[in-house]
Amino acid sequence: MYLLTVLGNLLIILVTISDSHLHTPMYFFLSNLSFVDICFTSTTIPKMLVNIQTQSKAITYAGCITQMYFFALFVVLDNFLLAVMAYDRYVAICHPLHYMTIMNHRLCGLLVLASWFMSDLNSLLHSLMALRLSFCTDLEIPHFFCEPNQVVHCACSDTFLNDLVVYIAAVLLAGGPLAGILYSYSKIVASVHAISSARGKYKAFSTCASHLSVVSLFYCTLLGVYLSSAVTQNLRSTATASVMYTVVTPMLNPFIYSLRNKDIKSALKVLFEKIKISPL
Secondary structure (H helix, E strand, O other): OHHHHHHHHHHHHHHHHHOHHHOOHHHHHHHHHHHHHHHHHHHHHHHHHHHHHHOOOOOOHHHHHHHHHHHHHHHHHHHHHHHHHHHHHHHHHHOHHHHHHHOOHHHHHHHHHHHHHHHHHHHHHHHHHHHOOOOOOOOOOOOOOOOHHHHHHOOOOOOHHHHHHHHHHHHHHHHHHHHHHHHHHHHHHHHHHHOOOHHHHHHHHHOOHHHHHHHHHHHHHHHHHHHHHHHOOOHHHHHHHHHHHHHHHHHHHHHHHHHOOHHHHHHHHHHHHHHOOOOO
16 A cells, blocks of 8 residues: 555556656646655555554654654644645636636745645644653553554643644644635636536536545544544554545545546646557
């Protein structure tokens, strides 16, 4: 599954770079999302595979804090990029005549840079907050990676301030992008509803079907894990459910975009024809 995730997302990046027809804002954001998905899975899965192979579940203190930093960075970055892609679809469907003027190269670059900056600031804050905590010498984290919330709750010192920061960050950095996505799609639905022909409605909505599928998959699995962990105290079940958004969702994203997108499928066909080895 990890190899499929890496290869699938690398293929999406390669296709969007190699095909000039895909040098548009939508595919620029898609290639960034694919890169983040590779980094997101690479933060946790390689270490887990090493643990399985060596039969050792140990991780150093520095390694745990580093894993926390990069996990927080890429999970929040996923949120922001999905929100940015929703805004891109909103402009494309609701303001098609001004699309290229609004979604110019400068704005696209600034949106991605702002997403990186906010995500990095958040992960740095969580890491520094974790460094102020004191831990017991024999510590066991009931998870397959250093999940920030689980690590904080394993501390021997007071964690009130850490919990407060986690909840505030969750509301702002998860709720904010989700609210932006819902607002964008409410406007998209209203614009599509105003189109008179059924064919026109289908064509307009089909351009955001892949993105809507990815958003639904990401948020449903993410919310499912954290809502279930709030209801039940079965930590092993929570860790198992976390595999859905840390492994399964990034693996499925390239398939969703390639199977439901004619432009990607055409570009893949051209790419495979270019790299095909002719017989001697």
